Amino acid sequence: MLSRTADHLFWMSRYTERAENTARMLNVSYETSLLPQSDAQAQEGWRGLLSISELIPAYTARQGAITATGVLRFMVCDEGNPSSIAACLRAARENARAVRGALTTEVWETLNQTWLELSRQLREGAFERDPGQFFEWVKYRSHLSRGVTLGTMLQDEAFHFLRLGTFLERADNTARLLDVKFHAVQSDFHGLAGDARRSTPEADFYHWSAILRSVSAFEVYRKVYRDVITPERVADLLILRRDMPRSLHASMHEVVDNLAAVAHEHSGETERRAGRLLSDLRYGRIDEILATGLHAYLTQFLDRVNELGGCISRDFLAPAAD
Secondary structure, three states: OOHHHHHHHHHHHHHHHHHHHHHHHHHHHHHHHOOOOOHHHHHHHHHHHHHHOOOHHHHHHHHOOOOHHHHHHHHHOOOOOOOOHHHHHHHHHHHHHHOHHHOOHHHHHHHHHHHHHHHHHHHHOHHHHOHHHHHHHHHHHHHHHHHHHHHHOOOOHHHHHHHHHHHHHHHHHHHHHHHHHHHOOOOOOOOOOOOOOOOOHHHHHHHHHHHHHHOOOHHHHHHHHOOOOOHHHHHHHHHOOOOOOOOHHHHHHHHHHHHHHOOOOOOHHHHHHHHHHHHHHHOOOHHHHHHHOHHHHHHHHHHHHHHHHHHHHHHHOOOOOO
16 A cells, blocks of 8 residues: 555544544533532643643643633634644545545545534534534544444455554543543552542542543443442553453554554564553553552553654655644
8 A cells, every 4th residue: 555545544543533532521521610619620620631632832822821611612613723623523534535545435425524514513603502412423423434434444454554543543542631630630640548538539439430431431430340430440441451442452452453454574663562562551450550650651651652653654654744
């Protein structure tokens, strides 16, 4: 496959996944903001959301003070923000258009219709009228795109580059989400054994359940652990559980499998890096991770994922900007 084609397919799926992840985080932050809390707590929640995508400087340069309305508009409508939902879905559609011949009609029409419908909704103010319903729509369109890809695409190199982009983006986002949400509790998290907890059980429940809901894991948590929500188990579920679809382990398992399917004689180092990262997750233990500090672990994981993305670009893709 031409590296330029692979590049468009890879970024098409990454931008679609990024739009969904942004919608998930915004939806949970919006619902959490409706709970009783101080103005300082509310602002800190919105600041944390910007921090996940490292967008605080870009936001303050364009919007000034951090407010709920400002953050929502910046992360949904502002195409000057490359991580906004509008910018991501536009970029996904443009990448798809560039490789229209490598996609099935159903995949192209799904992405194209998503962009057209998004433009209409933003023009008519659907987002302002009901943010929650709008975020659910974004998630649904991403699910539809992924399902149509699985149901209609030949499982050739094009398919594997699409999947590779999806799960590399998902691993990065889940790690960022965990890092920011746990960092909001402590400067680093080593577990709660022997800790004097300052927050109330109610506050704990809403905080940790918000993290789970942002990755569709609340019901999964109840099924797996059948007990109260604890931060150690939240971390275990979203980092090490292979059977949790949005965990770091599950995401990296997909990255390794799809990378193996497109491997060539010059990609050995990239495969080694991906395999090493997966092995650390496969054989890791949450108590060992917490012993060294969750923030330190996730920071290192993000660095390794970014390095892996650079290796994939070097070995398979045409030079292109994120």
